[in-house]
Amino acid sequence: MFFNSLAFAVFLPVVFFLYWFVFNKSKSTQNALLIVASYCFYSCWDWRFLFLLVFSTFLDYYTGIQIEKGKSERSRKFWFWLSILVNLGFLGVFKYYNFFAASFSELLNSVGIQASPILLSVILPVGISFYTFHGLSYVIDIYLKRIKAEYNFVDYSLFVSYFPLLVAGPIERATHLLPQVKVKREFNFQTAKEGVCQIIWGLVKKVVIADTCATYANAIFDNYTSMNSFSLILGAIYFAFQIYGDFSGYSDIALGVSKLFGLDLLRNFNYPYFSRDIAEFWRRWHISLSSWFRDYLYIPLGGSKGGIWMKIRNTFIIFVVSGFWHGANWTYLAWGFINAVYFLPLLLSNSNRNNIDEIHLKFNFDSVKVIISILSTFLITCVAWVFFRAKTITDALLYLKQIITNKQFYFQYLENDRYNYELLIIIGLFVLIEWNNRNKVEPLSGKGNMLKIVIAIAAIIALGTFSDYKEFIYFQF
Incomplete structure (x- = not known):
């Protein structure tokens, strides 16, 4: 179901009416309705991948609680890495396996070793990159003790699967959206x-x-x-x-x-x-993804606080990974690399924050x-x-x-x-x-x-x- 389709033109008013006039007694009924609507919305592409969304939701919900309840650092790390590896594992299989398999096969063939890769005949689940990053940020924030785990499964499920952002973002943070879904909303005409x-x-x-x-x-x-x-x-x-x-x-x-x-x-x-300049461009383009990589990858790597080589390394890592997030193709890696080259002179000359005014x-x-x-x-x-x-x-x-x-x-x-x-x-x-x-x-x-x-x-x-x-x-x- 596309936002620019007749189906959505019918779907949205129906959900809107039910939300404000039928399920308006409490935030729980509002949230339950939005989850049902979100799952219906997602199922319009391929209902089979709905199970993957539900599994990913339950995985991060459960591991988040276990991380918070963990009595030792070893226990906390176990549940943290379980969530990270499973989430990235699903993303890797569906989105990147064929790319790596084909690329490795081409490399072997180029040196005279004949190889026929085993490729997967699966389609990419729509929105997997977005809802995976929702869950990852939630688990990371709990592990770093920035937030508390959410014990209400309905509220957490809505955070992950909320249909307006489910298939193409923006990439939300638990610190921003979860507090909103935990309270009853009142209609505001303006x-x-x-x-x-x-x-x-x-x-x-x-x-x-x-x-x-x-x-x-x-x-x-x-x-x-x-x-x-x-x-x-x-x-x-x-x-x-x-x-x-x-x-x-x-x-x-x-x-x-x-x-x-x-x-x-x-x-x-x-x-x-x-x-x-290109630094300002990246503060204005796909802001939720840029800030996600900044907070969960660039800063943990050291950001721009280290020596010159660390600055260069971190800049290229953040942009190349951002390019690779967009798809399993060398063109996306090249696109990320080029933007890193654009950005580097600004970073090294400390002028990447020059244009922050209107x-x-x-x-x-x-x-x-x-x-x-x-x-x-x-x-x-x-x-x-x-x-x-x-x-x-x-x-x-x-x-x-x-x-x-x-x-x-x-x-x-x-x-x-x-x-x-x-x-x-x-x-x-x-x-x-x-x-x-x-x-x-x-x-x-x-x-x-x-x-x-x-x-x-x-x-x-x-x-x-x-x-x-x-x-x-x-x-x-």
Whole structure:
């Protein structure tokens, strides 16, 4: 069930009505309803993997209690590592086994040793990377005595399986979401109104921006050898807006839906393409994942407190692991490595925290520098996105080489040519709207919001009617 589907358009109002008008007597009945709704939501993809979600939930619930009750450090470590290894084991088997098996086989074949790997014919359970990280952070926080174990299984199950964030985040923390699910929620009209606005803007990002850009980005990347420099540059830009509109759109819808139920989720995107350097970009892009790796990997490794080589090591570890989290492909590792290279000069020069203030432009030279910084950051981000989107590292390198060597700049006809100049106008308007509303959670609230909402809905209907894409990109991660 997709957020942008008719099924969800029916599912959400039904759950909303039951939540506030039938199961509103206590927080326990509210939570029970949301768990049932979440399991129904998840089962729409493949009901068989529901058992994996339930097992993962019970594992971390039980081991969390055992860690807290452990009378010795040895006992605490046993339950802690049991949870870590089982969770990562499931993730490794479903997501990474075939990659490692095939890569090892290719390595043996390259040195003359014939090998035929045994590959698993299984699909990746949707959302496994997200709900696994929910459980891992919970267990780690208990082990480090940051939080107490949750003894109410219903409350904990809702934390892990809450349907707005279940399949593509944001990656929640027990310290943030669990306290909210442990109390009864009261309906707040203003919060619900804000939620509706955020849902609509998320759909604009997905349907109007991401899906429209996908038409061109896919055509260009799939036929890059016959594309000229201008088309390839546009292809990289289109994909940059596709993945931003797709993923941040999902996050906006998730946050908006959650507001309808009186729950507040972590913000996952903060206008990342207005960043002035790559460090600021990573403070604004997929915030829940970046902060997760910072708190549970980067800082435990020593962060930036050690010597220069430790700083370099930790930077590359955090970015390469982040790339590998996205998928079992060398292109994701390359994407992470490239971002580490981008980030390293800022870290070593202690300038990675320079741009933490709000952006204000005036008619002066400093504003020109800010605009140049934003454009150059977007440029290098697009270069990295080429590796993220390409099927192989070789394809990515040839794509970039073709941009440099072709030297032809004109619009090329594409088979899916529904939009051409219009798409650039749509992207330009989208950037302008986001820029003018960059200090708000979303652009639709505030003065004249009804007119904004009507225009947004009209755009969703007009472009969504012809959309070839439904699934969100991050479902595959």
